[in-house]
Amino acid sequence: MALSEAHRDSKTARPLVYRQSIWTRATHWIWAISLFFLLLSGLQIFNAHSTLYIGKQSGFGFDNSVLSMGAVRTPQGLEGRTTILGYQFDTTGVFGVSGTSENPQARGFPAALTIPSYRDLATGRVVHFFFAWVLVATLFVWLVASLVNGHLRRDLRPTGRDLAQLPRDVADHARLRFHHTGRYNVLQKLTYCIVFFVLFPLIVLTGLTMSPGMDAAWPWLLDVFGGRQTARTIHFVTMTLLVLFFLVHIIMVFAAGPINELRSMITGWYRTDPETKGDAGS
Known part of the structure; x- marks a missing residue:
């Protein structure tokens, strides 16, 4: 009880x-x-286009991007570059360039974060x-x-x-x-x-x-x-x-x-x- x-x-x-x-x-x-x-x-x-803009237009003739994830070739190989409001950061392995060192891939976000994982x-x-x-x-x-x-x-x-x-x-x-x-x-x-x-x-x-x-x-x-x-x-x-x-x-x-x-x-x-x-x- x-x-x-x-x-x-x-x-x-x-x-x-x-x-x-x-x-x-x-x-x-x-x-x-x-x-x-x-x-x-x-x-x-x-x-498919890893850049964001402010404004009604975009392209090479305009300087209105606020975020960009891309790849650049350097003497050390392909490297990722992320630019935010004009400030550039090396984001190799995460944004811009991901994948293995033997097979780097130029893409904004890595394959593990996209559906489908391939392009x-x-x-x-x-x-x-x-x-x-x-x-x-x-x-x-x-x-x-x-x-x-x-x-x-x-x-x-x-x-x-x-x-x-x-x-x-x-x-x-x-x-x-x-x-x-x-x-x-x-x-x-x-x-x-x-x-x-x-x-x-x-x-x-x-x-x-x-x-x-x-x-x-x-x-x-x-x-x-x-x-x-x-x-x-x-x-x-x-x-x-x-x-x-x-x-x-x-x-x-x-x-x-x-x-x-x-x-x-x-x-x-x-x-x-x-x-x-x-x-x-x-």
Whole structure:
């Protein structure tokens, strides 16, 4: 009897709460898969012309590049050169030139980071466009479901009280001190709002701006983003920010407790820590 009571007390001390709906969980994993293929196929497309520009025009007659990955021949052999805002770096083996020393390959990103791994722009575009539409459809489903079930209003909308707790939450995260109450903390709310309502729409719209067909149907996209070349640069920067978000997200999952976090995103159930004041930590 004593063991049974102790077991029950331990469960009541950290109860399970239903934190993530089936819509949130399903769209979360579809996004993860889609963004993986979008990133690697996007790098395949980037390698076809590994230079980014600001402005409506580009080419040899213009000096408006902001990023360039290329190869130069030196007495020591082929070397990679990456230029960012006019500053040049030797990136041999990573960017510009990769592969083995016996068989160096001149390409922006190495083969291990592209889909397909070999040079195939057509296949890269097919993969990229397919998962782009999967991402858009999933975003639409998530938005409708979140409006209907109250997820947006209840879990993601930062309140005045949330914003007042921002300094404390920043300090807690810096010390890897997490609170498990089953609710999103203010850093999560702000970050997810930026991802869902700034980065995702931005990467979709800049992707559409690079499409000649969409430019014909919606010519205002070119005006909004300052031309196709600028849209391509914004698209690349937005992708980089999403990658950084993903890396920080994974770090926070492991720091806050990977078993609990993964259970939440697989089954929906999250073990809370009610005696600790604050919000959930990943």
